[in-house]
Amino acid sequence: MDLEHVTRQVFWNVSLVWFFYTLSALAVLAFATGAYRNVSIWLKGWTGERLKNVSQSLSRVLTDGALNRKIFRGDFAAGIMHLCIMWGFIVLFIGTVLLTIHNDIVPFLFGYTYLIYSFVLDIAGVVMLTGVVLALVRRYVVKARPMHSLLDDGVILALLVVIGITGFTLEGLRLEALKPAVDDWSPIGALFARFLDSGLGGAKAWHGSLWWLHAALSLALVVYIPLSKLFHMFAAPANIYLSAEEPAVVTLEEREKLVGDFNQAQMVSLDACTKCNRCENACPSRASGEPLSPRGFVLNMKGYAKEKYGFRARFDARAKEAAAASQVGDAIEDDAGWWCTTCRACVEQCPVSISPMDVIRETRVSMMAEGRKVPPTIRDMLRTMSKYNNPWESGGSKRAAWRKNLEAKDFSQGDEAEVCYWISCVASGDVRNQEVAKAFISILRHAGVSFAHLGKEEGCCGEFVKRLGEDGLFEAIVEGNFGVFADFGISKMVTTSPHCYHTMKRDYPPLRDKLRIENAPQLEPKHHTEFIAELIAGGKLTFSRRVEKRVTFHDPCYIGRHDGLYEQPRQILRAIPGVEVVEMERSRENSFCCGGGGGRMWLESTGDERMAELRAREAAKTKADILVTACPFCMSNLHDAVKTAGFADVMEVKDIAELVAEAVVSATAYEEV
Amino acid sequence: MNIVVCVKRVPDLAEAEIVVDRSEKGIETEDLVFDINEWDNYAVEEAVLLKESIGGTVTAISLGEEDSEEVLRRGLAVGADNAILLNDRAFDGGDAFATAKALAAAIERNPFDLILTGAQAADDGYAQVGATLAEMLGIPHATLVTGLEIDGNVARVHRELEAGLEEILDVRLPAVLTIQTGINEPRYVSIAGIRRVARREIEVLGAKDLGLSGDEVGAAGSRLEMQRLFVPPATQKGEILEGSVDVTTEKLVSIFASKGWLA
Numbered sequence A: 001m002d003l004e005h006v007t008r009q010v011f012w013n014v015s016l017v018w019f020f021y022t023l024s025a026l027a028v029l030a031f032a033t034g035a036y037r038n039v040s041i042w043l044k045g046w047t048g049e050r051l052k053n054v055s056q057s058l059s060r061v062l063t064d065g066a067l068n069r070k071i072f073r074g075d076f077a078a079g080i081m082h083l084c085i086m087w088g089f090i091v092l093f094i095g096t097v098l099l100t101i102h103n104d105i106v107p108f109l110f111g112y113t114y115l116i117y118s119f120v121l122d123i124a125g126v127v128m129l130t131g132v133v134l135a136l137v138r139r140y141v142v143k144a145r146p147m148h149s150l151l152d153d154g155v156i157l158a159l160l161v162v163i164g165i166t167g168f169t170l171e172g173l174r175l176e177a178l179k180p181a182v183d184d185w186s187p188i189g190a191l192f193a194r195f196l197d198s199g200l201g202g203a204k205a206w207h208g209s210l211w212w213l214h215a216a217l218s219l220a221l222v223v224y225i226p227l228s229k230l231f232h233m234f235a236a237p238a239n240i241y242l243s244a245e246e247p248a249v250v251t252l253e254e255r256e257k258l259v260g261d262f263n264q265a266q267m268v269s270l271d272a273c274t275k276c277n278r279c280e281n282a283c284p285s286r287a288s289g290e291p292l293s294p295r296g297f298v299l300n301m302k303g304y305a306k307e308k309y310g311f312r313a314r315f316d317a318r319a320k321e322a323a324a325a326s327q328v329g330d331a332i333e334d335d336a337g338w339w340c341t342t343c344r345a346c347v348e349q350c351p352v353s354i355s356p357m358d359v360i361r362e363t364r365v366s367m368m369a370e371g372r373k374v375p376p377t378i379r380d381m382l383r384t385m386s387k388y389n390n391p392w393e394s395g396g397s398k399r400a401a402w403r404k405n406l407e408a409k410d411f412s413q414g415d416e417a418e419v420c421y422w423i424s425c426v427a428s429g430d431v432r433n434q435e436v437a438k439a440f441i442s443i444l445r446h447a448g449v450s451f452a453h454l455g456k457e458e459g460c461c462g463e464f465v466k467r468l469g470e471d472g473l474f475e476a477i478v479e480g481n482f483g484v485f486a487d488f489g490i491s492k493m494v495t496t497s498p499h500c501y502h503t504m505k506r507d508y509p510p511l512r513d514k515l516r517i518e519n520a521p522q523l524e525p526k527h528h529t530e531f532i533a534e535l536i537a538g539g540k541l542t543f544s545r546r547v548e549k550r551v552t553f554h555d556p557c558y559i560g561r562h563d564g565l566y567e568q569p570r571q572i573l574r575a576i577p578g579v580e581v582v583e584m585e586r587s588r589e590n591s592f593c594c595g596g597g598g599g600r601m602w603l604e605s606t607g608d609e610r611m612a613e614l615r616a617r618e619a620a621k622t623k624a625d626i627l628v629t630a631c632p633f634c635m636s637n638l639h640d641a642v643k644t645a646g647f648a649d650v651m652e653v654k655d656i657a658e659l660v661a662e663a664v665v666s667a668t669a670y671e672e673v
Numbered sequence B: 001m002n003i004v005v006c007v008k009r010v011p012d013l014a015e016a017e018i019v020v021d022r023s024e025k026g027i028e029t030e031d032l033v034f035d036i037n038e039w040d041n042y043a044v045e046e047a048v049l050l051k052e053s054i055g056g057t058v059t060a061i062s063l064g065e066e067d068s069e070e071v072l073r074r075g076l077a078v079g080a081d082n083a084i085l086l087n088d089r090a091f092d093g094g095d096a097f098a099t100a101k102a103l104a105a106a107i108e109r110n111p112f113d114l115i116l117t118g119a120q121a122a123d124d125g126y127a128q129v130g131a132t133l134a135e136m137l138g139i140p141h142a143t144l145v146t147g148l149e150i151d152g153n154v155a156r157v158h159r160e161l162e163a164g165l166e167e168i169l170d171v172r173l174p175a176v177l178t179i180q181t182g183i184n185e186p187r188y189v190s191i192a193g194i195r196r197v198a199r200r201e202i203e204v205l206g207a208k209d210l211g212l213s214g215d216e217v218g219a220a221g222s223r224l225e226m227q228r229l230f231v232p233p234a235t236q237k238g239e240i241l242e243g244s245v246d247v248t249t250e251k252l253v254s255i256f257a258s259k260g261w262l263a
């Protein structure tokens, strides 16, 4: 046989080819309709924002999409599994397309081209099947981690297995029946042929019926893609791309023009969810036994979006009416929208860059506007906030009085300084956190920093108002604060609260531009860990005492996962003479939230054990003398939890500023600040 | 069902520092924060809840100056359909009677089935407007309502009494009910919610529009006259004894002894 003419006879042994073409056309049509439905829902969230970071976003699609970077994280086997299924599938799909071109348009699969083609496809088939078997074993046999398997998860895997195996069987039967001279470039097909040879006669007859089964299942899979989580094959890369763009700050005014409840990226992200459940497994609220599931939330909202904007709502009059009246709040069970601490653990984990956290916040925005489902404690706090510009008491007079007694300069009293020390509501109102403020002031003094606080002019930064979804109030707060900053010519800021820091760094600047706030200065906020680390690096702090303690650092979510300040606190701790630093099981990007963010300070825990207690337990395991943190919410929660969980005798909770102050000033000197 | 709910804008006094003004008939309001009267907040929520469950319209009405539009807007944001502001210099200085007079005239202009007011106002605490209004309109009323269901043209009303008793009354409609706090959980009114109704019209009416003459309303039409407003002198402070039980007991005994109370 001459090698040049080796090729595959497409539709060998298949009668009714026209019927197959008809079925295929119908399947493609069904696929296109489903895909159109999904994409048209995505477009409901279009805010007209331009794509800005094209190269950066594309490179993320490459690493996280094509190479499955985040699936490998913390679960290597899962990475291998997915990479196998995905690339096996892609290559087999391309193979099918090439074969169609060869058969219907330009014949080109001859000779070596054909042999290589058949070899690559053979391997791709094995790769895909390996992945699918791995998936089946992980999901149903070893149960690699909690996954909440539903029927469709099984259906998809079963389809892939059967399509793969029937594919190889068909190849084997064809080789067996035709006995071509050159068949060894399809090693797996050949293996099947040999196996079938020993067991089955009548290869040709078998081939005829099996071919239709294989074809029907393959077409069914095509139809099923846009209707199931399989659509993530398109939505996930799109979402990875969009999420790498700077997240959009949507103002109230822009929101009024939006059609849907979610913005573009969020609409896409709902379809991108693969139900892998990594987010839920990382969620601290979930871990404490509360009813929140970030995965459940995303899927719930996906259902809501499909119902509200899908075909039925467009074409069926009754569904249309129901959809028009349906509101996000109705789709959310009880209080589920309010449990989230906005700790960002789910975002960190999600392999396809979904932010369940932002989806949850977005539903809060809707529920705020509807008003009904806002828990009373949060409602009352927001009312106080809108009247008095601080969440706790009217007038803020006690806070202002406490600030006034601090031995530090005060902008509101006409003092001048280079840096504004933003004390924060919590540090001025809570007795334990007041100690931290004093410690930090003593450090600033020791280092000779020119600083002042805002005294009676310091209101609230509004961070938790934003996380709670009361965006209108947040905008008013931001405008007010920019007014104060402008009055006193403030741009350099330092604060001991990660929450104030984060919102001033991430939320204030875009709003400053979008709300066109006049005379507003460019802010340069710093967290005190950043600030102290710089003082140390610049030789401004001299440590005159040893602190012979074993300490462990709890990464606050809002400087850690939200802003990447992992090194600075550790640099500081290592610089203090005598301190021994040990890490907890979960630290840095895996840090476990204390439960204080996202407005949760105003919502009682309903879990089995409070998040802070779980964290205190974890800290105690390190046998540290001091649990160090750098956030007033963490301080309040952990300070309490160490007591209630029974570790008060063995472990203290301190802010990093207090440790530094002890080492540079003295254990008690700063008490006099 | 047409529901009317009367609302008032009042200063938030709970933690404010109060300064009596020079006339000694009012307080300095410069530094105070104003909001809807707490009881009225519950009344508005109750009205909207009724509308949501059995249908109808809700009209919010307030007597006050332009600032009072704020509380009416809040009512619209919660779900009221119409808002009426009674604003006229002639209404100034009115007591509960004169206020009820103006409200009654405004309410009578349209058909109504149910009128809700807060049980009292946080600033003057008269708790009279609701009852007076009912009297003027010639309809029944119930005060301090803590629960409410509508059955046809009867309102089944719950009232909490002293000593933990609760009574249920049937009140024939139309009627005035004055609402006690805690009857419901008022929804949150967000800035977005207020913005949504920012352009809705608020009808403004004066005495003439209501067919009332200047001496029927305001100070002229009032039956009470404010004499003086003042902060009563503080009573003498108690003394707190500190120290261990032994020490405080000893101190206490010596105080009693010094007063000659120990025979």
Ligand code: SF4
Residues within 6 Å of the ligand: A279, A282, A283, A284, A285, A286, A292, A293, A294, A339, A340, A341, A342, A343, A344, A345, A346, A347, A356, A357, A360
């Ligand atoms: S942000 Fe944190 S608390 Fe909120 S859903 Fe995600 S993991 Fe859970």
Ligand code: SF4
Residues within 6 Å of the ligand: A272, A273, A274, A275, A276, A277, A278, A279, A280, A294, A295, A298, A349, A350, A351, A352, A353, A354, A356
């Ligand atoms: S949101 Fe992300 S992490 Fe959570 S289940 Fe979906 S794909 Fe997985």
